[in-house]
Amino acid sequence: MQRSFTFGGYETTVTMTSRGRLWNALDDRSLLVADANTAAYLPVDRRLHEVPAGERAKSWPELERLLAGLLDADLTRDASVVGVGGGVVCDLTALAANLYLRGCRLVLVPTTLLAMVDASLGGKTGINFGGFKNIVGTFYPASEIRICPETLTTLPEREYRSGLAEVIKTAMLGDESLFETLEQEPERVAARDAAVLERAVWSCLDIKGSIVEADLTETGVRAHLNLGHTFAHALESVEGLGAWSHGEAVAWGLARAMELGGAAGITDGAYARRVRELLERYGYRVGPLPEAAQQIRAAMQKDKKRRGDRPRFVLQRELGSTLVTEVDSALVDRVLRGEGRRDYG
Ligand SMILES: NC(=O)c1ccc[n+]([C@@H]2O[C@H](COP(=O)([O-])OP(=O)(O)OC[C@H]3O[C@@H](n4cnc5c(N)ncnc54)[C@H](O)[C@@H]3O)[C@@H](O)[C@H]2O)c1
Structure with missing residues (x-):
């Protein structure tokens, strides 16, 4: 093919x-x-x-x-x-x-x-x-x-699970049916079933490919691929590269992005719960790390690739509906302190 x-x-x-x-x-x-x-x-x-x-x-x-x-x-x-x-x-x-x-x-x-x-x-x-x-x-x-x-x-299993977090992210960006497969067939996914994997790889390539065709140099829509990554990069830099695999950090970041979207009144609560449950089903650590909140916040400020002073976040209204937006710092702090989940139960 x-x-x-x-x-x-x-x-x-x-x-x-x-x-x-x-x-x-x-x-x-x-x-x-x-x-x-x-x-x-x-x-x-x-x-x-x-x-x-x-x-x-x-x-x-x-x-x-x-x-x-x-x-x-x-x-x-x-x-x-x-x-x-x-x-x-x-x-x-x-x-x-x-x-x-x-x-x-x-x-x-x-x-x-x-x-x-x-x-x-x-x-x-x-x-x-x-x-x-x-x-x-x-x-x-x-x-x-x-x-x-x-x-x-x-x-190795850890590397496989690291890639799987990017598959989940990509399904969130635009493939409801892949998202459902991930929800309904965790055993086949975990067993690296060839048919499931082939389908997942093509789906991710199609989604990423169409985004990058529209915006190779990341001046616009390519930023959507960074869903969860502002939090993930900050976590990786605080915890030290290697303590969390990139995918583990991305999964943690996806959970935070859902909470931040909820706190900002952007993300549908039922969708946020669905994402969290999926991440938990695959064994990712998705709970907040309030003890590291200040350091993670500081790492976001130091991110050399941010534009302007205020960090911008990729958030979602629901599956397939993604936006890039600035968010009030108080809401970001709230999420990092572990109070974000209250917004969607
Ligand atoms: N260019 C991009 O758009 C883009 C996007 C995402 C990530 N990245 C970069 O990708 C890197 C992470 O990639 P990764 O997660 O693939 O890690 P990696 O390349 O370090 O590979 C992980 C480990 O798996 C081993 N390995 C690779 N294939 C194997 C196989 N088939 N069997 C057994 N072992 C195997 C590698 O030797 C390595 O030890 C980061 O540096 C990140 O910045 C780039």
Whole structure:
């Protein structure tokens, strides 16, 4: 199965394929980029550049090492650099592909659920710098994305659940029937049932793809994809990266976004309850953390990507009805102190 998207003049073709066909018609001159956990999926006869597993690969020294690797491999502009891994490998490889020769062909093979439904699609590249996550980066969509759901069978449970939070978020943005599947079939979802996963991945790609087609560089509607993320990023920075997985923080942030929307009189109470119940069903921690309220608030103020002085929040009226708005600080404090749930019971 295949779909194509056009992001700001770049065409991205996404193919869902089997392990046996994953490397079909890949240019011999390609350089593959992977980490120790994803190298097992590579074809044996290809050139490999290995990066460390995990967030530390998204660094300036690793970017420089990868650019040197591309130079050593004598990669020409029409040859492909192929990132095989999670969001980390995708983000780093995409940035190097954009910089090398002012842009060489980029193929991404996402191997985590998060990278399949989110990081591989939409052109955001990046590394962490100066203590800030994703503060250096560009927009450079992949020419091709090859998705092989079988790779998810080796993914650690915590990483799987991290991606699942983004699936829930995306269903909230625009797929009622996926949301219902998540509500009604938790066992199949938890068991990584191939049919359920394939459907969820396509749905998320369709939703994200159509949003990014309308707004590649995040001047408008792309911000909707950040539902729950203002809270999540602040939590991650207070608790230290790694204490909560990104998805766990996103799930916590989705619960706070529901409460904030309720407190502001925007979010339908029954919908907010439904979201909370779904998050709880999948075992996410969704309770408030009043003891960390002040620190989380301070972290929101320090967010380098905010516009203006006041944080803006992505909120929802109901499933599929999303808006970006400033909210009275007193309401944000109320939610962080743990008083938000009273607004929707
Ligand atoms: N560009 C974007 O639009 C975008 C969107 C969301 C997130 N991101 C970025 O993505 C990153 C997080 O991505 P992630 O959650 O995929 O984490 P990750 O890339 O660190 O992968 C998580 C872990 O799983 C391992 N792994 C990957 N695939 C595996 C497999 N099939 N089997 C076994 N182990 C496997 C990796 O080696 C790593 O240890 C963050 O840096 C975030 O900023 C980017």
